[in-house]
Amino acid sequence: MKLHLKIWRQVNNNSKGKFINYDVDNVSEHMSFLEMLDVLNEKLVHKGEDTISFDHDCREGICGSCGMMINGFAHGPGAGVATCQLHMRSFKDGDKIVIEPFRAKAFPVLKDLVVDRSAFDRILQKGGYISAKTGGIPDGNAIPVKKEDSETAMDAAACIGCGACVAACPNSSAMLFVSAKVSHLGLLPQGKIENKERVKKLVAAMDEEMFGSCTNTYACEAECPKEISITNIARLNKYFIKATL
Secondary structure, eight states: OOEEEEEEEOSSTTSOOEEEEEEEOSOOTTSBHHHHHHHHHHHHHHTTOOOOOOOOSSSSSSSOOOOOEETTEETOSOTTOOGGGOBGGGSOTTOEEEEEOOOOTTSOEEETTEEOOHHHHHHHHTTSSOOSOOOSOOOTTSSOOOHHHHHHHHHHHTOOOOOHHHHHSTTOBOHHHHHHHHHHHHTSHHHHTTHHHHHHHHHHHHHHTTOBOOOOOOHHHHHOTTOOOTHHHHHHHHHHHHHHO
């Protein structure tokens, strides 16, 4: 099939960007979205033009680096998939596709579709870990954990830190990301010891990075490739109130 692409091009964070139109022929429905961009880049190389920069690594929906806005949706129209898991069968011959980087003050554009998401790393460095000494690896059943708590914690741990929640949110809030980390660590026995301090540190770090506030639009949950639930945000709010009383 033939596709008409409208792609954001920007040399660096200090330059002005703009949309440029490209046509791509012979796109197979079995290609992933990133493979389609690879085909376009090969075409640009042969023409001696600058290739389109975009983030990618594992291409298996694990690393979270391939985020981009596709027709106004973070990671594109597919539900519960990262951009690398989106296949061209989701589009039709002759479709027009608008591709742009995640838009958020905390995610400055580095080049084309690549944004700097190191704000997430800095948030985690403030408390997204367990520092208490837990000794060696315990036996599987040595520490009793409620099945509900373990499953909820593991669901939250599925967050890959891609930033789709921030890009989808009209306020560029990072509450879903932060709440997933808080639930992941705070629900398990090893993480409960530092939970109050962790919550205060992570929320403060999130505010320092200039992320917006949460107004419960549910857009973050709708476009999260790992379908992280917004119930984690409610849990974060509860933990934060308890920690600050």
